[in-house]
Amino acid sequence: MIYPDTLQKLINFYKKLPGIGDKSAERMALATIEISKTDIDDFANALQTAKEKLNKCKICGHLTENDICNICSNENRNKNLICVIEDYKSVFSFEKVGNFNGVYHVLNGLISPMESIGPEDINISSLVKRVESLENPELILALKSSIEGETTTLYIKKIFENKKVTISRLSYGIPMGAEIDYLDIITLDKALEDRKKISE
Amino acid sequence: MIYPDTLQKLINFYKKLPGIGDKSAERMALATIEISKTDIDDFANALQTAKEKLNKCKICGHLTENDICNICSNENRNKNLICVIEDYKSVFSFEKVGNFNGVYHVLNGLISPMESIGPEDINISSLVKRVESLENPELILALKSSIEGETTTLYIKKIFENKKVTISRLSYGIPMGAEIDYLDIITLDKALEDRKKISE
Numbered sequence: 001m002i003y004p005d006t007l008q009k010l011i012n013f014y015k016k017l018p019g020i021g022d023k024s025a026e027r028m029a030l031a032t033i034e035i036s037k038t039d040i041d042d043f044a045n046a047l048q049t050a051k052e053k054l055n056k057c058k059i060c061g062h063l064t065e066n067d068i069c070n071i072c073s074n075e076n077r078n079k080n081l082i083c084v085i086e087d088y089k090s091v092f093s094f095e096k097v098g099n100f101n102g103v104y105h106v107l108n109g110l111i112s113p114m115e116s117i118g119p120e121d122i123n124i125s126s127l128v129k130r131v132e133s134l135e136n137p138e139l140i141l142a143l144k145s146s147i148e149g150e151t152t153t154l155y156i157k158k159i160f161e162n163k164k165v166t167i168s169r170l171s172y173g174i175p176m177g178a179e180i181d182y183l184d185i186i187t188l189d190k191a192l193e194d195r196k197k198i199s200e
Numbered sequence: 201m202i203y204p205d206t207l208q209k210l211i212n213f214y215k216k217l218p219g220i221g222d223k224s225a226e227r228m229a230l231a232t233i234e235i236s237k238t239d240i241d242d243f244a245n246a247l248q249t250a251k252e253k254l255n256k257c258k259i260c261g262h263l264t265e266n267d268i269c270n271i272c273s274n275e276n277r278n279k280n281l282i283c284v285i286e287d288y289k290s291v292f293s294f295e296k297v298g299n300f301n302g303v304y305h306v307l308n309g310l311i312s313p314m315e316s317i318g319p320e321d322i323n324i325s326s327l328v329k330r331v332e333s334l335e336n337p338e339l340i341l342a343l344k345s346s347i348e349g350e351t352t353t354l355y356i357k358k359i360f361e362n363k364k365v366t367i368s369r370l371s372y373g374i375p376m377g378a379e380i381d382y383l384d385i386i387t388l389d390k391a392l393e394d395r396k397k398i399s400e
Contacts, residue, residue: 001270002295003292004254004263004264004265004270005265006249006254007263009242009246009250010243010246010247013239013243017228017232018228018231019224019227020228024219026292027218027219028217028220030289031216031217032217032247032250033250033251033254033263039216040247040248043209043210043213043247044244044245044247044248045244046206046210046213047232047240048240048241049206050207050209050232051237053206054206054207063204063207063233064204065204065205065206070201070204092203092226
């Protein structure tokens with residue numbers, strides 16, 4: 001046994017985290033024991049309360065410590081504009097952008113026939129109920145451009161066919177600042193197809 | 201506030217660890233809340249006991265949960281052969297190699313006139329006492345090849361001059377598997393100087 005027991009336990013935990021191998025876990029564990037007792041106690045507390053308190057918002061499925069998340073309970077947000085996303089990580093991404101004033105709906109997955117994930121396995125029925133209760137709702141489907149993302153987008157589009165719902169999806173195209181010669185042909189093809197007129 | 205409070209606390213803690221930026225800290229915090237309650241509780245406990253229990257071995261200065269570390273208290277290790285190292289991280293490195301059967305002495309720093317760290321600021325006086333109590337001791341100075349490492353090596357060599365102590369240092373040379381054309385000239389120069397005769 002190379003490490004003292006408690007140090008080995010810290011290493012084992014860090015190795016469970018994404019992208020952390022043996023070497024990083026050791027480095028992190030050794031750094032951990034240099035951190036002040038107050039910070040360690042705070043962290044140990046946060047770990048346990050996170051596990052107890054964090055749950056899904058009853059309206060949108062986003063991560064929250066309460067019944068309703070702070071986005072759904074914010075009176076200044078437009079409840080008729082719903083951005084539909086795969087998981088709560090995307091909520092954080094959009095909130096960092098800070099320009100979106102609507103609310104979210106977290107599907108918690110995508111339809112994937114390959115992995116036998118059907119529409120009933122993800123958070124779609126609650127989306128339908130939610131939309132039905134609104135006047136002139138608008139949905140923005142912000143799902144990734146994969147087979148699963150496209151399938152889910154098409155499925156949701158179909159559900160709301162002939163209903164008074166405006167539906168859009170994120171635009172595809174060249175990422176800002178990207179070198180055109182390094183782009184994959186599918187992205188370039190999409191960017192060409194979805195080109196935007198800039199002359200009068 | 202983009203993140204729920206407890207999640208933000210987890211992120212803040214992870215950012216204190218070496219090499220962890222905003223993005224990695226978020227990813228790690230989100231992964232943390234997916235880990236089982238048992239593992240989280242174990243980790244929270246290990247964090248707090250690590251802070252309480254881990255201290256320095258009274259003989260060698262290595263990290264231990266007891267008064268004397270498991271290397272110093274191991275009867276099968278050769279107490280007359282002491283490997284002198286900068287910090288306890290090096291102990292773990294040598295122990296992973298697994299071929300060293302002596303014991304260690306952790307200096308907990310190197311002499312550095314630039315940073316006003318003198319011999320009295322690092323763990324040298326205890327080394328002298330330790331060596332004086334031994335019969336035919338041998339010291340291996342395993343310090344890094346920097347100005348501070350060289351200074352400390354020379355200083356320790358001088359202390360034990362005219363005393364019955366065998367002193368050696370790690371060999372310098374080409375790292376195993378390294379491409380010779382990519383090596384820095386100082387390493388190459390050392391490797392040439394310290395060349396080893398292989399003919400009879």
